[in-house]
Amino acid sequence: MSEQAVPEPLEFVQLAQPREMTARRRQELIECWTVVSNAGGAVIPLEFPGPPVGAEQVAPAADALIAGLDPRRGRLPLAPCAAPGPR
Template sequence: MTTDSFASFHLHQAASARDTDSHLCRALLECWVDVTNDGGAAGFPLPPIDIQHAAPALDAIIEGLAPHTSRLLTAWDGGELVGWLHLRRDPAPLTAHWGTVHHVQTHPSVRGRGIGAALMEHAHHVARTEMGLEQLHLAVRAGADLESFYARLGWKEIGRWPGALRLAPGDDRDEILMLLHL
């Protein structure tokens, strides 16, 4: 596990299941539940969720961690998890030069402190220097101004799937596809 510091919080990286423990897993689950139930677009479309909803998805992320293909980046303020994301490379030879960022989350209680931006900058660094990736992809839900956040960090919108996400009857949202060249 590696660590970097930014302002009052610290960034950590897990590159294998051995880099995780029960405290980390519990904190990840609690953050995921809080972010989702606050309306965050973090992998579960329809709140409310609880830890039992998120646990199988987190287990799959943890089990798949590997230095070359899958990293978990976390942000901590003291002993509290305040954000996290999952960075993954596709192992297929035709697409092994790019990775995808999943489940970008900043805990609702600490938004606006630069934690999400720091996590994304750290993902950029890890992807380029440690994983040897040339570009990153991500998909965001329209209607939450997420594309503006990512654009400020250098990401470009490369397409949309109109009405791809149905949050509720009559609430269809575009899925916005974004790219960052490393």
Template sequence: MTPRVTEFLQITSPHEVSSELRREMVECWVTVSNAGGAVGFPFPPVGFDQVAAVFDQISTGLSPQSSRFLVALVDGTLAGWLNVRRDVNPLIAHWGTVHHVQTHTGFRGRGIGAALMRRLHDLAREEMGLEQLHLAARGGTGLEDFYGRLGWKEIGRWPAALRLGPGDDRDEILMVLEL
């Protein structure tokens, strides 16, 4: 039987991240990164302390107006998470960016990523008042197909913007979702 997301947590303040949740989110990020996931650490292996330092920087900036975590739980176990941010500058405050979308490797292929993105759509529109979401995806991983199935549109590419190794240059794919 395919597990379903049983709960979404929306975290809008650094004080809402318990030490246990921090540990689980960082461990998820380490696991996903070391499995080759395009979540911000392109050169595995990464360790807990390295990822925790970046996680703590993001966590410190959480606020209802500008940055949130969305966490998916299955039967109380962390199955995936993402970060959505917006710039409060009135010129661009109508759109946000999505970062670090990840499904724990133990939950891959079970619809967790799609469920996170569907919940994000509603959260961004209804709770944050956003009109668009933007993201950048690493080419060569099939992510543009995943996001495309969820209504995202490719709006451009930066050819060979990402160098993962000698002879392994990837496009950065720019995508938008109208809310």
């Protein structure tokens, strides 16, 4: 019998307030949304222009979503997003 590699479990984080967003998480969110949008992803905030987009177009939409976090009505679940190519 051959041994199969067991995948690492994903780290899920749920943010409920803007102060919970770190600079690194914000940057990773912007990078992930940029990659997904440019790959033709279907879940794109209305504030985005059509692809191709860069971080400068994605950041305002991410910042608006972060500013609207509230534990009673708006939370943001996060999981790692691996972009193709070197990081």
